[in-house]
Amino acid sequence: MFARPKTQRRHISLCNQRLFLLSQLKHQGLPVEALDVNFQALILSKVTYALQACAGHISVADRNRLDKFFRKSHRRGLVSQVFNISSLIDRFDSQLFRSIAHPDHCLHYLLSEKRHYSMLLRPRGHHYTLNHISTTHFKNTFVNRCIFGTV
DSSP states (O other): OOSSHHHHHHHHHHHHHHHHHHHHHHHTTOOHHHHHHHHIIIIIHHHHTTHHHHGGGOOHHHHHHHHHHHHHHHHTTSSSSOOOHHHHHHHHHHHHHHHHTSTTSTTGGGSOOBOOOSSOOSOOSOOBOOOOOOSHHHHTSHHHHHHHHTO
8 A cells, every 4th residue: 555655645645635524524513423434434444455465565654654644533533543553454464364274265375384283382373384584575475474473
């Protein structure tokens, strides 16, 4: 979502336009519950679309910009809770990782083979072998973030 600066500015600009629309709906007297649903449908869906694929490549400045946007939307009373981009990334990563762990999932082939332990050492978040990571780009991919982060 935020691969290039122009693309990132365009997405934030679109979200700000949608935030203005929500503020107009608030001034028209729309209840807070309805504003919350509309925020999740119009804005949060835009931010979280394909979040697992690009989350490893979002810079710290972009994360701060998104957190600032979420705080602004909460401060204006357009959403009932303050969202945090890091917690959203963790939540969506863990959901997808749990679902692709099932052998019937279409993305299951992306996972490395399962490791069979002869001894029980300490509890781990998964039973997959760890890949050798040679580049930062490869380290930031979804599967490696989940396996090394033990989501």
